[in-house]
Amino acid sequence: MSEPLENQPVIASTIADTVCSKLQNAIVEGIIPAGSKISEPALANEFGISRGPLREALSRLEACNLIERKPNVGARVVTLTRQHLVEIYFIRESLEGLAARQAAENMSDKDINELDVLLEKHQQQIKQDQSYYQKEGDMDFHFRIIKGSKNSHLIDMFSNDLYHLIRLYRYQFGMVSKRVPRAFVEHGQIVDAIRQHDGELAQFLMSRHIRSSRINVEKMLDEHLAITD
Amino acid sequence: MSEPLENQPVIASTIADTVCSKLQNAIVEGIIPAGSKISEPALANEFGISRGPLREALSRLEACNLIERKPNVGARVVTLTRQHLVEIYFIRESLEGLAARQAAENMSDKDINELDVLLEKHQQQIKQDQSYYQKEGDMDFHFRIIKGSKNSHLIDMFSNDLYHLIRLYRYQFGMVSKRVPRAFVEHGQIVDAIRQHDGELAQFLMSRHIRSSRINVEKMLDEHLAITD
DNA sequence: CATATCATAATTGTCGACAATATAGTGCTG
DNA sequence: CAGCACTATATTGTCGACAATTATGATATG
Numbered sequence: 001m002s003e004p005l006e007n008q009p010v011i012a013s014t015i016a017d018t019v020c021s022k023l024q025n026a027i028v029e030g031i032i033p034a035g036s037k038i039s040e041p042a043l044a045n046e047f048g049i050s051r052g053p054l055r056e057a058l059s060r061l062e063a064c065n066l067i068e069r070k071p072n073v074g075a076r077v078v079t080l081t082r083q084h085l086v087e088i089y090f091i092r093e094s095l096e097g098l099a100a101r102q103a104a105e106n107m108s109d110k111d112i113n114e115l116d117v118l119l120e121k122h123q124q125q126i127k128q129d130q131s132y133y134q135k136e137g138d139m140d141f142h143f144r145i146i147k148g149s150k151n152s153h154l155i156d157m158f159s160n161d162l163y164h165l166i167r168l169y170r171y172q173f174g175m176v177s178k179r180v181p182r183a184f185v186e187h188g189q190i191v192d193a194i195r196q197h198d199g200e201l202a203q204f205l206m207s208r209h210i211r212s213s214r215i216n217v218e219k220m221l222d223e224h225l226a227i228t229d
Numbered sequence: 230m231s232e233p234l235e236n237q238p239v240i241a242s243t244i245a246d247t248v249c250s251k252l253q254n255a256i257v258e259g260i261i262p263a264g265s266k267i268s269e270p271a272l273a274n275e276f277g278i279s280r281g282p283l284r285e286a287l288s289r290l291e292a293c294n295l296i297e298r299k300p301n302v303g304a305r306v307v308t309l310t311r312q313h314l315v316e317i318y319f320i321r322e323s324l325e326g327l328a329a330r331q332a333a334e335n336m337s338d339k340d341i342n343e344l345d346v347l348l349e350k351h352q353q354q355i356k357q358d359q360s361y362y363q364k365e366g367d368m369d370f371h372f373r374i375i376k377g378s379k380n381s382h383l384i385d386m387f388s389n390d391l392y393h394l395i396r397l398y399r400y401q402f403g404m405v406s407k408r409v410p411r412a413f414v415e416h417g418q419i420v421d422a423i424r425q426h427d428g429e430l431a432q433f434l435m436s437r438h439i440r441s442s443r444i445n446v447e448k449m450l451d452e453h454l455a456i457t458d
Numbered sequence: 459c460a461t462a463t464c465a466t467a468a469t470t471g472t473c474g475a476c477a478a479t480a481t482a483g484t485g486c487t488g
Numbered sequence: 489c490a491g492c493a494c495t496a497t498a499t500t501g502t503c504g505a506c507a508a509t510t511a512t513g514a515t516a517t518g
Contacts, residue, residue, distance in 0.1 A: 016471085041498090050474070055500090059285060059289065065385070071501085072243070072480060073499090074480095095324065098320065152316060269470070281504095300471085301509050486492085
């Protein structure tokens, strides 16, 4: 982590906000490695700010579960474990199922058309840069559905917590999956269900989509661990 | 809010932690009213602390969605709305369904026995103080199931976010429901399903349990609003 | 009288220093 | 040489003061 953390794109108003966003990206991208200790004086110095706003930023990082803090000891970037990843998948299977259902009930035709546009864009991306799609494109789609649910608390939970963790694991475990084409097809099915305002079907498809993804990831992790160990 | 906020029971290590807990209770119990503005100097003074740790506490309150903060403007206690409450119920229906399923899969016999004890205790409480049961007893049960899932991230999400919001709405909207006996029976059914390690059934029962509760609350709110408006 | 403008006051954001706690290293003892 | 105690160092927690921003209120103007 001897890299320029202080120049990373972001638009915010308070220093704590800015720094928080930069740190989020830095952690997700591994510039600050998982499990590493965070020194307040060092970081504050690196950003050229005081420890006050830095601590505020750390508070928010703790809230989105990117770091863990112990009183009088300090903060560490979370460690990535298979178990934690699987836990998140189960939660997503449940929550995004709900999101899809409510999206089918609450999305306007305009919203849905924009979803179509997104899918089309993704279809192009897949041919070019599977890695990018897998990291960000897929996330775009899922987040769009969440927002489509119009359930503001659900949207909040995602934005503050799961969003960053999902990105974190994607970047750090970053394994290219053969499931990308299949997943893309499933996205299409989900959008179809939403278009027909079939909440039950959308929920079923989304839950199964994420469940399949989880099983795939579990399999890949098992193989990978079997090799590295 | 001219009441003694500073003497409320809590055990923690850092000042920010202590104050955070006290504020959580104060907000839940309405000592600091919903929607009211929070003055940092005033509160810090009331607790006899500096603004530093107070701001740290406010950060955490924001994380558990008890207050909202705008940069350069300040913090307000969240306002309670019917829509928000319903959103939370949908999320609970989804998440606690998952929790019940995983609890059925992961709870030990010892855990389940303790659940039985809890139910027995509740049976006594119902006869004595329905109000207390409805506020805290019911919460105890649901939280116990969450913990039983052994899904640490799920437990975290509840502890930091939903737990306080549920209590908040219970206390502030505090309406006595005729559903208490019925709900208690449903709790028993859920425990039975968990005892048999029937995850699917436990999930179904828990989701339906919360759905029923939501519908009941919606009905009561409609009636109540019809009267007050 | 209502509205806009400006000066004042109050509140939030940020900083640097001090106190309390934990970590690291050294020396001592078995 | 291993393990423990103690000292020294570094880190975190807390405080009070200053800077930047926003809210308030008085005055002037249409």
